[in-house]
Amino acid sequence: TFGYVDHVRHPIEHSWEFARKTIKHNDKVDFNGDISSTTIREISILKMLDHPNIIKLIHVEYNLNKKDFLSFFLEMFPIDLKRYMDACLSTERLSAKLIQNYTYQILCAIDYLHRHAIIHRDIKPSNIVIDYDGHLKLTDFGLARRCHLHEQALTHEVVTLWYRPPEVLLNAPTYGMSLDIWGVGCVFAEMCLHRPLFRGECEIDQLLLIFRFPNFPFNSIELSQLPMSRTCRQFLTDILVYNPQTRPLAKQLLEYHRYFTCSSNINLEKPIKSSIDRAIQLQTENMKHIVI
Incomplete structure (x- = not known):
């Protein structure tokens, strides 16, 4: 599947963030308005899943007349x-x-x-x-x-x-x-x-x-x-x-x-905040050099 992932905010509730996976028309693939079987399978599987350790599918948009003709919105994680x-x-x-x-x-x-x-x-x-x-x-x-x-x-x-x-x-x-x-x-x-x-x-x-x-x-x-x-x-x-x-x-x-x-309980353990911040910064800098 040809596409990319970016981060978007809700148009009204600006505190809500989503990861948007967008499928693009590509000159290497003749979609003819059809969605690939791989993409259909991914969306159908995500729709049926509901578990705290599996990413949640929020919404799917399909517009044949646009260049970015299919987008699905997922929970946002840093x-x-x-x-x-x-x-x-x-x-x-x-x-x-x-x-x-x-x-x-x-x-x-x-x-x-x-x-x-x-x-x-x-x-x-x-x-x-x-x-x-x-x-x-x-x-x-x-x-x-x-x-x-x-x-x-x-x-x-x-x-x-x-x-x-x-x-x-x-x-x-x-x-x-x-x-x-x-x-x-x-x-x-x-x-x-x-x-x-x-x-x-x-x-x-x-x-x-x-x-x-x-x-x-x-x-x-x-x-x-x-x-x-x-x-x-x-x-x-x-x-x-x-x-x-x-x-x-x-x-x-x-x-x-x-x-x-061997552990009496397995509680959440926080990762190192500075490492996450550094990873996000590096990811942002790398994205500036990516041409879609």
């Missing part, structure tokens, strides 16, 4: 998780409590999606938005699909490379909801390490990096080398399971894993 981590200084890394809280919220969103037979298919930090108070929401459902079977044949052109599970990289004939769980593991590791865990340059390189991880035969990475607590290491290895059929469900992780059950 910044995404990737930009926040990029803006954090070395002394401002995510605290253990914040990582636990964010991971919990991500899994709550994934559990809700999977209970409604929906796979997100693109879990990564830039598709997760946060605010100053510690709230987190999953966004960008452009690749999301309904999946009524545990596993079924779906396109393999999904998931950004660094967050792609082995079954997709190996072109398995089917895959299922455990694809999202692998993505959660990669995001969790990135929050802990402050860098992506598997930074492959191509699919083969990505597979080689994954096969070096401690869960896999012939690995060359010592788990103790990863700068995280023992509980975090165990949580990571319990998620990044090679066989998708034995990968845990989001519900199982939330209810039974020691990473969450």
Whole structure:
């Protein structure tokens, strides 16, 4: 889908802000007034979702006679998780409590999606938005699909490379909801390490990096080398399971894993305000150089 995202205010209630995703006519695509199936699917899925950790669709506008012929308005959140981590200084890394809280919220969103037979298919930090108070929401459902079977044949052109599970990289004939769980593991590791865990340059390189991880035969990475607590290491290895059929469900992780059950309660943890402010400033400066 060709388009862009910007921020707009309500024409009357100026304190209300929205994120507007606008789909443009593009000379590379002949829309003929038709909306792409991907866009229709994204809008229909967003309309049916209602969860505190999933971005809310507010309104959709369609005007065939305008250049920007389709816009949908979403809840406004200040910044995404990737930009926040990029803006954090070395002394401002995510605290253990914040990582636990964010991971919990991500899994709550994934559990809700999977209970409604929906796979997100693109879990990564830039598709997760946060605010100053510690709230987190999953966004960008452009690749999301309904999946009524545990596993079924779906396109393999999904998931950004660094967050792609082995079954997709190996072109398995089917895959299922455990694809999202692998993505959660990669995001969790990135929050802990402050860098992506598997930074492959191509699919083969990505597979080689994954096969070096401690869960896999012939690995060359010592788990103790990863700068995280023992509980975090165990949580990571319990998620990044090679066989998708034995990968845990989001519900199982939330209810039974020691990473969450060892805490008496999981309250909201506020991120560092100065890092969010810096991320917003950098985003604003970068937008000045983007030509749509």
